[in-house]
Amino acid sequence: MSTPFASVQTQQARLSRRACLVAAAAGMAAPWGRAQSGRHVTFIVPQPAGNPSDVFARKLQTVMQRELGQTIVIENLPGAGGSIGVQRMLNAPADGATLVVASQTEPILTPLSLASARYKPEQMRAIGTLGRTSYVLAGRTDMPATTHAQLLDIARQAAAAGKPLTFGHIGQGSMIHLMGTQWARLCGVPLVHVPYRGVPPVVQDLMGNQIDLSFVPLGGASLNMLETGKLRAFGSTAANAPALLPHVAPLSQQSAALKGFEYTAWGALLVARNTPDAAVRRLHQAFGVALRDTEVQSFLRANGTEPQEPLSLAALDHFYQSEIQIHQALARTVGVVPE
DSSP states (O other), X not given: OOOHHHXXXXXXXXXXXXXXXXXXXXXXXXXXXXXXXXXXXXEEESSOTTSHHHHHXXXXXXXXXXXXXXXXXXXXXXXXXXXXHHHHHHHSOSSSSEEEEEOSIIIXXXXXXXXXXXXXXXXXXXXXXXXXXXXXXXXXXXXXXXXHHHHHHHHHHHHHTTOOEEEEESSTTSHHHHHHHHHHHHHTOOEEEEXXXXXXXXXXXXXXXXXXXXXXXXXXXXXXXXXXXXXXXXXXXXXSXXXXXXXXXXXXXXXXXXXXXXXXXXXEEEEETTSOHHHXXXXXXXXXXXXXXXXXXXXXHHTTEEEOOOOOHHHHHHHHHHHHHHHHHHHHHHXXXXX
16 A cells, blocks of 8 residues: 555656656757757868869858758868868767768768778768769860860870870879779870869869860869860760750760760768768758759759759668769779778
């Protein structure tokens, strides 16, 4: 038979247990709660200002910060193949307040080619992808070649004279570096590789006739330079000619040696894999709103990217894991080793 005192003790015990549960729940929610309560969100761009990923990040910034109700700060951290920016994101608290805007190069390819990049692509997940962009094999305008076939003739002549053509890329193991290496291998022409810290200086030196060739993405300043003839286009890397440059035929259709040579760049917003689900869902929802925004879609198309319908988180996980496998296979084919 219970006594009044025993009843009071039971009620106190229940209240104590409830208080503990509430406190525990509050503790688990604290990281994302802090991200929501006035803290700004940081988009790390592991490339210089003016790079395509930087341009796209700034367009997303306006819509997403309105949707999230938080200020979004863009922080450019170029260098070391983008690994400095990616590592900064991974070192930050996994609370959804720090993201990285990247292509396949920084999260997937850089760790395969740079020994100092200690992270793995599986440490991240995508909360949204912008769409795909073709690259264009571009050359300096004073080169005496206007077609891909003529370019190959000149490249072979230059190699025979002991002065192979120079090829600019954005770092060892980057997508541009791998495509250049694969193109040279398939076509049987040697290249001298020249690394740069981002696409803008590559484009600048192509325009200044300081280097001979590069693969440039149809985003940022590259598109304007190609449209106005300040860079010479020899072929595109997508399966079909770019909508904005319909006269630039795919390389895969210009040479039997390049059959299947089809690559595109994608842009994605990535967070640490261990970011709480609530934070991931909120960011994913805001990204979806931004991607459906008509102004954002027009901007993407004007920069050579065909926007896609927002993917579910499950579809994004599948996409990202598939891209890891595809690009790791490409790196093995080219013979990339960490340096």
